[in-house]
Structure formats: C-alpha cells, structure tokens
Amino acid sequence: EVQLVESGGGLVQPGRSMKLSCAASGFTFSNYGMAWVRQAPKKGLEWVAYISYDGGSTYYRDPVKGRFTISRDNAKSTLYLQMDSLRSEDTATYYCTIYTTDYWGFAYWGQGTLVTVSS
Amino acid sequence: DTVLTQSPALAVSPGERVSISCRASEGVNSYMHWYQQKPGQQPKLLIYKASNLASGVPARFSGSGSGTDFTLTIDPVEADDTATYFCQQSWNDPFTFGSGTKLEIK
Numbered sequence: 001e002v003q004l005v006e007s008g009g010g011l012v013q014p015g016r017s018m019k020l021s022c023a024a025s026g027f028t029f030s031n032y033g034m035a036w037v038r039q040a041p042k043k044g045l046e047w048v049a050y051i052s053y054d055g056g057s058t059y060y061r062d063p064v065k066g067r068f069t070i071s072r073d074n075a076k077s078t079l080y081l082q083m084d085s086l087r088s089e090d091t092a093t094y095y096c097t098i099y100t101t102d103y104w105g106f107a108y109w110g111q112g113t114l115v116t117v118s119s
Numbered sequence: 120d121t122v123l124t125q126s127p128a129l130a131v132s133p134g135e136r137v138s139i140s141c142r143a144s145e146g147v148n149s150y151m152h153w154y155q156q157k158p159g160q161q162p163k164l165l166i167y168k169a170s171n172l173a174s175g176v177p178a179r180f181s182g183s184g185s186g187t188d189f190t191l192t193i194d195p196v197e198a199d200d201t202a203t204y205f206c207q208q209s210w211n212d213p214f215t216f217g218s219g220t221k222l223e224i225k
Contacts, residue, residue: 044205044216044217044218044219045154045162045205045207045216045219046216047213047214047215047216059212059213061213062213095161095162103152103164103167103168103171103173104150104152104167104168104209105152105154105164105167105168105207105209106152106154106162106164106207107164107167107173108164109161109162109163110161111160111161112161
C-alpha cells in the first residue's frame with residue numbers, strides 16, 4: 001500500500017525558514033517524480049514544486065521560486081521541501097504527492113502537514 | 120496561468136445523475152484530471168486524462184471532454200459522494216487547479 005507521511009509543519013514567524021519531510025513507502029520511490037501541493041485554509045489547491053525521479057530536474061511555481069527548494073533522498077525514500085523567507089501567504093496545508101506519467105496527474109497524496117506563518 | 124472555472128456548489132438527491140463542469144481559459148488537450156476531497160481528508164485522484172478511471176474508483180464516476188470544456192459525471196450519486204471536486208490541468212505550465220465544486224447530497 002502506498003503511504004506518504006509528511007512532517008515538519010507548525011508555526012513559524014514571517015521571514016524564517018522551515019523544512020518539510022515526506023516519508024514514502026509501499027512503492028519504489030526512486031522510480032517516480034514527486035511534488036508538493038498546498039492548500040490555504042478553506043481555499044483551493046495550488047501546485048508548489050516538482051522533482052524528477054532522480055532529482056535531476058526541479059520546477060517551481062513563480063511565487064516560491066528562489067525561496068523554496070525541493071529535494072529528495074532516494075536511499076531514504078524521503079522527499080523534502082526547504083522553505084526560506086516565509087510569508088503569511090505561504091500559510092497552508094502542504095501535501096506530498098506522487099506525480100506519475102502513468103496518469104499525468106497527482107496519483108497519491110499524503111495526509112498533509114499544516115504550516116502557519118504568523119508573528 | 121491557465122484558469123480553470125468550476126461552479127461553486129451543487130445539490131442532488133441520492134440515485135440521481137450529476138455533472139460537474141470545468142472550463143479552461145486555454146486549451147489543455149486531454150490533460151485534465153479530477154479529484155475528490157472529503158472534509159478533513161486529502162484529495163484523491165478519480166479521473167485522469169479527461170476520461171480514464173483511476174485505480175479503485177467506482178465505475179459510477181466518469182469523465183469527458185477535450186480542449187477547454189470538461190465534465191465529471193457521477194451516476195448514480197450516493198450519500199458518500201458528499202465532497203468537493205477539483206479539476207486540474209497538466210498541459211500548461213504551471214499546473215493549475217479549479218476552485219472546486221462542493222457537492223451536497225440532499
């Protein structure tokens with residue numbers, strides 16, 4: 001069974017940093033592209049960042065470019081999101097997802113971790 | 120960015136057929152996907168590439184469309200289908216989601 005378990009969320013002050021982790025199991029992690037998708041409270045969904053199966057390619061949506069860094073450790077089956085210079089508008093639940101060309105969509109989702117940026 | 124427009128809410132009775140629409144501001148070929156999000160849960164992929172049923176999803180769900188106009192159909196609707204349904208495109212950069220259609224079962 002595919003499992004994605006996020007951790008690392010919490011309350012952080014504007015301008016500070018936070019690193020999210022996603023522990024994957026139940027599939028061959030190193031074979032799949034991964035992505036982070038966020039959802040602000042009572043709002044819609046927003047794709048944030050993508051990383052290819054081997055970490056060789058990364059993509060970000062414009063508002064987080066230069067502030068967020070997606071990375072992965074295939075030996076540990078873990079995905080990361082380093083978030084720097086956080087802003088109030090980054091407040092959201094962050095979901096770890098599998099993005100596969102089998103579906104061309106976000107095939108599986110973790111339960112999410114809430115990041116609150118506030119002073 | 121490609122804007123995906125969905126109607127905000129629908130209410131139907133169990134056993135009825137419901138269609139949820141999604142209109143894209145520019146063409147997305149067939150790269151439109153549908154997700155179901157129940158209250159307090161993560162989204163779940165239902166339909167990929169416009170009309171393909173994701174693994175484990177009941178055949179009551181179906182999708183259609185191409186280009187800019189897409190539809191998710193549930194027939195027949197069950198009480199457990201109470202949720203918000205989102206469309207998402209992966210043809211244009213960046214990937215974008217619709218704002219969601221909240222489905223209420225009367």
